Amino acid sequence: MFKALAAAAALAASLATPAAAQGAEGAPELVITEAGTQVLGDFLWQSRLLVVFADSPNDPRFIQQMGYIEDRPGDLIERDVIVITDTDPAARSPIREELRPRGFDFVLIGKDGFKYLRKPLPWDVREISRSIDKMPLRQQELRDQRARP
Template identity: 30%
Template sequence: MRAHILLFFAMLTPAQHRADDPATVTLETMRDRYRPLLVFAPTGKDPDFLRQLHLVAADQSELQEREVLLVPLTSTSEARPACVPGTSAHMEPEAAAAARRRFHIPPNSFTVVLLGKDGGEKLRSQTPIPIRTLLQTIDSMPMRQQEIHDRHTEPKTP
C-alpha cells in the first residue's frame, strides 16, 4: 500500500491558480460544477487520510466521470498536498476553516464528507469510504440519474 501512495504522490503536480481552475476552491465555487469529496484529517500523515487518498487514486477515472473533486483538508499548518488537476483541489486556510465549522469537524478528527453538486451533504463517514460506496451513493442521486439519461439521449453526431 505504501508504494501505491508514493506512486499517487509522484503523479501529482502543483496546483495552478487561474480563476477558472478548480485547483484552489471554496464550497461556493464547486457548487453546481462538482461533487466535492472533503477529506478532513488532523495531519497529512493520518493513516485513515492516506488510506482514503489511496482509494481515490485507485479509481480516479470513475470518480472523474462523476465529477468528484477530492479536497484534502488537514488541521495542521503543514505544506498543503499537491493536487491532480481535474481530480483534486485545494482550499485556502480560511475556506478550509469555514468548511470545518460548517460540517462540525473537530481539528483532531478524521471525517470524509461527500457533497452533491447542490452543495448538500450526501454521505459522511469517520472511516475511509470504499470507492464502490461512493459510486453507488452518487449514482443514486437524482442529478446523476439525469446526467446518465441525458448522455444516453443526446443525438449522435457523425
C-alpha cells in the same frame, strides 16, 4: 503515495472548477486540492465534492482514503468530482468551519450543495461512486447521456 496531490496543488491556483483537468498527455486527471481559503459555494452546480478531513496528513485513515482515491480516479472524474483535503485543524479553513469534522471524516457534497454522505472511516471509491449514482442530479445526467444520439 500522494503523487496526484502534488500535481493538483499546481492546479488549485488556476482551478476553473471542472472536475477533471487535462494532464500532460491530454487525458483528464482528477483534481485534488487543499481546502485553503476556498468555500463550498465556489463549486455549486459545477462539481461534486469529496472533502477529506484529518487532524494530520499522517493519519492512517487519511492515507488509506487517499490511496483508495488514487487507485480509481477515473470513477470520480466521470462523476465530476473534485477532492478537497484538509489536514490542518489549526488553519481553520472556511470549509472546515462549515462542515465541522472531528478527526478523520469525509463528506460527499452534490452539485446542488447538499451533503449526501458523511463517514468517519475510509470508503472505497466503488462505494462512493454508487452513492453518487443515486443522487437525483446524477440520475438526470445519466438519462440525458442515454438520450443523446
